[in-house]
Amino acid sequence: MASCTQKSTFLSPILVFLALLLLLSSSVADLSFNFYAGSCPGAEFIVRNTVRSASTTDPSILGKLLRLIFHDCFVQGCDASVLIRGNGTERSDPGNASLGGFTVIESAKNVLEIFCPGIVSCADILVLAARDAVEALGGPVVAVPTGRRDGTVSLAENVRPNIIDTDFTVDKMITVFSSKGLSVQDLVVLSGAHTIGAAHCNTFNSRFKRDPNGNFELIDASLDNNYAQTLMNKCSSSMDPTTTVVNNDPETSSTFDNQYYRNLQAHKGLFQTDSALMEDERTRKIVEILANDEEIFFERWSESFVKMSVMGVRVGEEGEIRRSCSFVN
Known part of the structure; x- marks a missing residue:
């Protein structure tokens, strides 16, 4: 296992990598590191603390949080639409029936609404929680940009065409990943x-x-x-x-x-x-x-994770900042 000192060296390549990413899309360009530095400086600490606290009573929650971001980002982008409750939503689809970690996201949101009401999106909480879950289990420390806004549409019919079934061939997986702007390397790395x-x-x-x-x-x-x-x-x-x-x-x-x-x-x-x-x-x-x-692996993971986390993001006036992650405003 790499030491903490070794892990910290992965931040510089990630920053260089993201600098290139920010040139590719106007939406991605609206994201930034420390997006909440002025509006909610404790945002990332609150999410990290919530994740760590939840994992002390249920260690399995860390794997569930990481899986949750895949099922959100691969279906119409990283907009927290998988968190929305209700008939006919992504969350109600049988393909998402075994997902977990929802209560952790909602708990972090509840605390953030006390200190910074209407500021931090559920989409950012979801990405940060997945990032923190990996770190809590000895994985790399990943710098991720924030500033995502929450989607307002969540449809079960969008789930199956966009997620990977466990019997897919490599060709099928490559097709899905390619449609999201992800490479063959991203496929293998994120499978990790x-x-x-x-x-x-x-x-x-x-x-x-x-x-x-x-x-x-x-x-x-x-x-x-x-x-x-x-x-x-x-x-x-x-x-x-x-x-x-x-x-x-x-x-x-x-x-x-x-x-x-x-x-x-x-x-x-x-x-x-x-x-x-x-x-x-x-x-x-x-x-x-x-x-x-x-x-x-840690270096490639950091790169691929960030690429996935900025897929189809809502920024600016798009979407909203939900008061509750389970429902649109």
């Missing part, structure tokens, strides 16, 4: 989010089949046999595959590190989309680089 968190059995049990006695049999030859047996034992003992969970990373599930890529090399990728990264030359080469050098 699976170094933390957990998944329900029904998200990967298509890699097995049940025999007449109700036991699982392996049908996916890309999985390590011993690892597959562990998964089958865990999932076959449950009557409900939507409630039993398995760690995404079987080795270091509570640490944000590059073990995920070493798992892929050992054929221990939990999802088909994980294993697929080793089966395609375009992605396998990147996996090998990241598996061999954690510092490179």
Whole structure:
């Protein structure tokens, strides 16, 4: 694991990288570092403190917060639309049924509304919380620009066409990422989010089949046999595959590190989309680089995370600053 001193060296490349990003889009150009320095100087501290506090009682919340930003940003941009409650919203779609971390975002918002009413967007809180979750688990310290505004539209019909299903091929994943302005490298790097968190059995049990006695049999030859047996034992003992969970990373599930890529090399990728990264030359080469050098992974993660966090942002007069993250004003 890289030391704290090593991690801090990633900030300079990120600042250079973002300086280039800011030239690409007028929307992105309206974001800035320390956006709340004058209007709500304690904003980032409040979010970080809320995340840390929540994780002391429920360590799994950190992985949930990181997953939440993916499901928000990939559907019509990073506008906190996934947080909105109601029939027919993104949050109501079955593809988002297993999401968590909503209460942490709302808790941070509640505190911010006391000290800085109507100032800090839920979209910024969501990005900062995901950033802080990674840092809390030993990952890199990432400087992210803020100034996003909240979206006012949230439709369930927008979810499925924009999120990655666990049985996607590399070509399908590249198509989705490319449509968001993200590269093949971003795909492999951001897949590294699976170094933390957990998944329900029904998200990967298509890699097995049940025999007449109700036991699982392996049908996916890309999985390590011993690892597959562990998964089958865990999932076959449950009557409900939507409630039993398995760690995404079987080795270091509570640490944000590059073990995920070493798992892929050992054929221990939990999802088909994980294993697929080793089966395609375009992605396998990147996996090998990241598996061999954690510092490179942290640097690339910082870059790709920021790129994702500025996708489709609302700024200026667009959207609004919600009073509650669960509802539009």
